Amino acid sequence: MYPDLNGKTAIITGSSKGIGASIALRFAQEGINIVLNYNSDKQGADDIVAQITAKGGRAIAVQGDVSKEGVADTLIKAALDNFGRLDIFVNNAGMEHPAHTHEMTLENWQKVIDVNLTGVFLGARAALQYFVDNNIKGNIINMSSVHEQIPWPRFAHYAASKGGVKLFNETIAMEYARQGIRVNAIGPGAINTPINKEKMNDPEQKAALEAIIPMGYAGEPEVVANAAAWLASDESSYVTGITLFVDGGMTLYPAFMNNG
Numbered sequence: 122m123y124p125d126l127n128g129k130t131a132i133i134t135g136s137s138k139g140i141g142a143s144i145a146l147r148f149a150q151e152g153i154n155i156v157l158n159y160n161s162d163k164q165g166a167d168d169i170v171a172q173i174t175a176k177g178g179r180a181i182a183v184q185g186d187v188s189k190e191g192v193a194d195t196l197i198k199a200a201l202d203n204f205g206r207l208d209i210f211v212n213n214a215g216m217e218h219p220a221h222t223h224e225m226t227l228e229n230w231q232k233v234i235d236v237n238l239t240g241v242f243l244g245a246r247a248a249l250q251y252f253v254d255n256n257i258k259g260n261i262i263n264m265s266s267v268h269e270q271i272p273w274p275r276f277a278h279y280a281a282s283k284g285g286v287k288l289f290n291e292t293i294a295m296e297y298a299r300q301g302i303r304v305n306a307i308g309p310g311a312i313n314t315p316i317n318k319e320k321m322n323d324p325e326q327k328a329a330l331e332a333i334i335p336m337g338y339a340g341e342p343e344v345v346a347n348a349a350a351w352l353a354s355d356e357s358s359y360v361t362g363i364t365l366f367v368d369g370g371m372t373l374y375p376a377f378m379n380n381g
């Protein structure tokens with residue numbers, strides 16, 4: 122537990138399920154007021170709100186597509202109207218739509234870049250604007266991936282978006298460091314969420330995935346939420362501009378594990 126988080130307010134994009142939902146639940150345990158965001162899964166977001174309020178926490182759910190201009194401002198307005206403050210903005214929403222590059226449509230490319238990269242820019246820009254205008258030493262967390270570093274065939278748009286998040290994250294961390302605003306990314310490896318459901322339900326694909334994880338298993342979303350709580354807290358007060366990999370060792374060149 123991180124006592125400095127108690128009473129703060131966080132916005133978490135794409136938090137109706139998966140990693141975002143797990144961060145919302147973990148943050149609420151810390152006493153943080155939560156603004157959940159969903160695009161289409163209202164039921165999922167309402168369920169998380171209900172779980173938080175049942176335990177005495179405070180949470181609301183707000184609809185919005187993060188790739189659209191103005192949505193981040195709506196989320197911030199909701200945070201201020203309901204909880205009177207904003208301290209933490211988590212750009213978590215993301216998507217995949219695999220295709221071989223020579224067959225990838227512009228529409229597919231654009232959609233993934235719009236959500237995973239432009240969405241992060243729009244969320245961070247709105248949060249920075251609010252923090253700067255109000256002289257708040259705010260905290261921004263951007264959800265990257267091991268694929269900000271590891272190339273991934275059939276996911277060229279996804280890897281390009283996460284590579285973009287890496288340098289965007291580093292750049293704004295530097296740009297706003299003197300204002301006391303911290304900006305960090307998390308780079309999850311394979312995490313057991315709806316995005317990986319198909320792979321995890323197929324024994325062959327699951328084994329192939331586990332073979333490239335030195336620790337030998339996919340992580341649960343809670344391990345990513347733990348990293349987010351630490352990055353949001355004062356325990357990480359001298360940390361900015363990093364990508365914290367939470368990947369069971371996936372970025373350690375696992376092909377070398379039995380080589381030599």
Ligand code: NAI
Nearest residue numbers: 135139140160186187213214215266309311312314315316
């Ligand atoms: P998920 O598919 O379970 O959840 C993604 C969430 O983002 C969903 O709630 C979805 O509705 C939301 N979302 C998608 N497009 C949106 C939009 N335009 N506006 C608002 N919300 C939108 O996936 P998961 O695994 O929870 O992924 C969360 C983040 O973590 C993503 O950025 C993903 O790239 C990243 N990540 C996930 C890994 C994994 O193995 N699960 C590994 C590395 C990174």
Ligand code: BGC
Nearest residue numbers: 266267268310311312316317
């Ligand atoms: C993807 C997952 C994948 C993991 C490891 C993440 O960015 O969203 O689908 O399992 O990287 O490849």
